[in-house]
Amino acid sequence: MYDETSRQIVEAPRKSLALGTLTPALEGEYGAQLLSGSVQVRPVFEFLRERLDENFTPEKAAQITGVPAALIEKLARDVAGAGGVVNISTSNWGKFYHGDLIERAIFLVFALCGHMGRKGATFSAFPALTPDTALGALERHGHQMLLSASASDPRFAAWKEDGYTTEMILYEYSKQAVAAGSVGLTAMVHFVHGGLVELAERHKGWDPYLKRRLGEYVDEALDKSWQVVVPPRHKEPRILFQVGGNVFRRGRGSNQLLETLQRKLKLIVTVDWRVSGTGLYSDYVLPACGWYERTSTSMLGSSQSPFLQVNDRAAEPLYESLSDWAISVRLARKVSERARERNVLSYLDGSGRERKLDRLEHTVTCGGLYTEDDEEGVARDAFLNTGNVEQIGWEEFKQQGIAAYTGLGTAIRSIGNACDLELGEPLVPLTWHTQKKEPYPTLTRRLQFYIDHDWYLELDEHLPTHKDCPTAGGNYPLKITGGHARWSIHSDWVDDSVILSLQRGEPVALISASDAAERSLRDGEFVELYNDVGNFRIQVVVSPGVRPGQVIIYHAWENYQFDGWRHFKSVMPAPLNPIGLVGGYGHIRPDPVTCSPGPTDRGSRVEMRKAG
Structure with missing residues (x-):
């Protein structure tokens, strides 16, 4: 880091996060002497600000998300000005192809706002x-x-x-x-x-x-x-x-x-x-x-x-x-x-x-x-x-x-x-x-948002950024999402006749009224969902709580509950994101629960039509 107190580049403390008299520079340009000669260096924060200003102003974020720029700015100021904000992501983002980018971005917001490691203010992935x-x-x-x-x-x-x-x-x-x-x-x-x-x-x-x-x-x-x-x-x-x-x-x-x-x-x-x-x-x-x-x-x-x-x-x-x-x-x-x-x-x-x-x-x-x-x-x-x-x-x-x-x-x-x-x-x-200033278990021993691994640089993910979901399954207009079933703990009770009587009695796909009207579909009809890798038959539920372009299928249905045992996950090809393969980089090496690729399903592309 460049220490503004001594006005020189110094090694960051490795055994403690306590900085003592050090004052890390967040901005500026400084000379550094290498074995090969002198170079000019800048803090990572400078690169982060440049990326945000170039690609992710509120106006540009509005074009990506469909959320008005004023609302994005209000949310940012509300989060920054709050006494504390807590978030637990659990396994949600891991089901997205670019879920790591989403989670890194959320973590960055929490870190910039100081909502970290205190009562009422912290971010956690999957606490157990x-x-x-x-x-x-x-x-x-x-x-x-x-x-x-x-x-x-x-x-x-x-x-x-x-x-x-x-x-x-x-x-x-x-x-x-x-x-x-x-x-x-x-x-x-x-x-x-x-x-x-x-x-x-x-x-x-x-x-x-x-x-x-x-x-x-x-x-x-x-x-x-x-x-x-x-x-x-x-x-x-x-x-x-x-x-x-x-x-x-x-x-x-x-x-x-x-x-x-x-x-x-x-x-x-x-x-x-x-x-x-x-x-x-x-x-x-x-x-x-x-x-x-x-x-x-x-x-x-x-x-x-x-x-x-x-x-x-x-x-x-x-x-x-x-x-x-x-x-x-x-x-x-x-x-x-x-x-x-x-x-x-x-x-x-x-x-x-x-x-x-x-x-x-x-x-x-x-x-x-x-x-x-x-x-x-x-x-x-x-x-x-x-x-x-x-x-x-x-x-x-x-x-x-x-x-x-x-x-x-x-x-x-x-x-x-x-x-x-x-x-x-x-x-x-x-x-x-x-509080105790113990170093984080990362390569830099800090909260690390800049990752200079070759693949992160190659794929432009060395800093948190946004990427659209891939068109997994083919270029179709509908995206499958889902969640845990309401009436079953995973698949344990999903075929129980009493529990099934609380719902439609079989697997269902929830769709919006506009998507149903566009395809001349009515609530309770059977449709074929298909893409380039598979297809299956399912009953549709037309719901006002589903946004256009979305298909919600909850996770627990068994293979034998579908015609011909064509399971709904047959249309989820789960393409592998190469970032999940990265290793040999400090903390980014696989252990039993992290740093290895996982199968994704959110955002798989499909189309639907009335079942024959």
């Missing part, structure tokens, strides 16, 4: 809290991992000397786990092995901003190990386990996944409490019991809630269904038996570590501590060994149903909140940075 538990071979406290690393990993001391925080170190280990192939990235399987990249390659005009073929970006990212796909691209997947998942309903480009991914698979196994769309495509369905037919706690924790929950058994499992714990133990037992029968006692995993097949059941049950019928014992000990929830007894926990979190712990899904917790008080993210 996770139990920091230890349970034999199943789970380990994050602090146990850190203690082990501090004693055995020579990099640990160097990281601490360089100012790495605990948050940074945990992210580093999680990113290395992905790089080693120890953690798979589901969307990469869909793109590479499910044919979604090839689908987008056949329609090169969808994204006019691309400078090269999409396949070239994919090849470069994989060749440079920026992203990882498991199994590798030269090996086809053979077995798919869906444990509570529903890939052929949930996955975008569902027809493409069925035509490409499913045909590569020799075995599909679904573990679920109901026969889902994916279950109907499976070779085996292992019947799990319902939530209230077993006792469990959530190892993944909860999002946007400061409590850990318990599910207590209220009824016995029906028929041949078992708890997912019992299913896992029985599978482990059978693998151990077959390993001994075939004298294949171990194998080397991807990292070269020996795994004992003949002792798999022993490992899963913590040396026989838990039997297949003791899922409550697993849940109990997982809770009692959790270090970041209030310390109450197991029976009290079951009676209350919840226990309050007392800290973030050291789980990767929760430490990014970067704050302390106080019982009875709201969670205020990022206070470690704003």
